[in-house]
Amino acid sequence: MIGAGAFWALTIGLGVGTFLIRFSFLGLLGGRKLPDWLLLHLKYVGVAVFPALIVPAVLWPAATGGATEAPRVIAALLAVAAGLRYGPFGAIGAGLVALYAGQALL
Amino acid sequence: MSSPFRAGFRDCLPFVLIVVPFSTLFGVVARDAGLDILQVMAMSVIVVAGASQFTALSLLQDGAPVFVALLAALAVNLRMAMYSAALVPHLGGAPLGMRALAAYFMVDQSFAVAVRHYEDSPQMTGAEKLRYYFGCITAICPLWYACSFAGALMGRAIPASLSLDFAVPVCFIALLAPLLRSAPHLVAALVSGLATVALAGLPWNLGLPLAALAAMIAGAQSELHLARRAARRAACPA
Numbered sequence: 278m279i280g281a282g283a284f285w286a287l288t289i290g291l292g293v294g295t296f297l298i299r300f301s302f303l304g305l306l307g308g309r310k311l312p313d314w315l316l317l318h319l320k321y322v323g324v325a326v327f328p329a330l331i332v333p334a335v336l337w338p339a340a341t342g343g344a345t346e347a348p349r350v351i352a353a354l355l356a357v358a359a360g361l362r363y364g365p366f367g368a369i370g371a372g373l374v375a376l377y378a379g380q381a382l383l
Numbered sequence: 384m385s386s387p388f389r390a391g392f393r394d395c396l397p398f399v400l401i402v403v404p405f406s407t408l409f410g411v412v413a414r415d416a417g418l419d420i421l422q423v424m425a426m427s428v429i430v431v432a433g434a435s436q437f438t439a440l441s442l443l444q445d446g447a448p449v450f451v452a453l454l455a456a457l458a459v460n461l462r463m464a465m466y467s468a469a470l471v472p473h474l475g476g477a478p479l480g481m482r483a484l485a486a487y488f489m490v491d492q493s494f495a496v497a498v499r500h501y502e503d504s505p506q507m508t509g510a511e512k513l514r515y516y517f518g519c520i521t522a523i524c525p526l527w528y529a530c531s532f533a534g535a536l537m538g539r540a541i542p543a544s545l546s547l548d549f550a551v552p553v554c555f556i557a558l559l560a561p562l563l564r565s566a567p568h569l570v571a572a573l574v575s576g577l578a579t580v581a582l583a584g585l586p587w588n589l590g591l592p593l594a595a596l597a598a599m600i601a602g603a604q605s606e607l608h609l610a611r612r613a614a615r616r617a618a619c620p621a
């Protein structure tokens with residue numbers, strides 16, 4: 278059970294903090310030009326962040342108490358392959374279908 | 384040429400398949416943790432960042448102090464500082480109010496889809512880029528609120544055997560795959576994945592920002608390396 282005081286303190290703190298993170302560069306820098314070396318690195322933000330989110334969620338999912346399960350790993354690999362070939366729809370379809378098929382079979 | 388708003392909306396439509404289960408799941412889990420419907424909706428509307436909401440709730444439920452849950456959840460959202468910086472070259476020219484609105488609605492999907500589109504269409508004006516961005520979030524964010532609400536109403540009706548939590552990594556895979564367009568992008572993604580495993584023992588989710596920084600440097604260095612090699616070849620065609 279979560280107390281009302283703790284909940285509201287957390288939610289408001291998280292809301293304000295998250296907005297400040299999102300607004301940080303966009304709000305403060307505005308139309309100013311960023312240096313070239315920074316632009317070069319910023320091109321890779323997406324490919325740098327997403328694997329760091331994907332790998333732990335696939336290998337050590339909270340839903341299994343952190344245990345690695347073969348159907349999840351296989352489904353994730355198939356989703357990557359399908360995503361490269363067929364785009365986002367392919368990744369989503371292949372990932373979920375492969376997980377259910379794997380769980381049914383293994 | 385269709386309007387940028389509609390193009391953004393259309394390009395983000397695949398992620399409806401993900402947002403629906405993910406936000407429904409949040410509503411269900413939050414009710415399970417003892418929140419009432421108003422609290423579930425307040426969290427989804429004030430925070431609009433699913434992964435951090437799950438993190439905060441589970442820590443609070445485990446009896447962690449509020450500031451620990453808050454810091455852990457903010458750490459999960461730190462990646463958005465990098466999104467914010469990456470959007471400056473595209474949306475930085477918009478009025479302050481529009482930038483604040485864009486910041487409030489900044490989610491993984493709108494960021495990844497929009498930045499990819501901007502890089503493919505360098506002829507777009509700042510105003511068109513802003514309209515495209517708002518098209519993206521229109522496909523995502525109203526559904527996020529609506530399905531959080533639906534999940535909160537449903538409560539515990541969804542069985543755990545459906546493994547809806549797997550929608551989260553699948554979503555990130557669907558965002559990642561279209562970004563893997565060149566050798567440096569691939570190098571960055573591999574470095575990120577390997578560094579995440581190597582740094583998995585670090586507290587406070589610190590592995591994520593460190594792995595991401597290492598991957599950005601790896602991507603940038605690979606690009607510079609390839610450019611230097613191409614320049615050398617051009618200089619002395621053997």
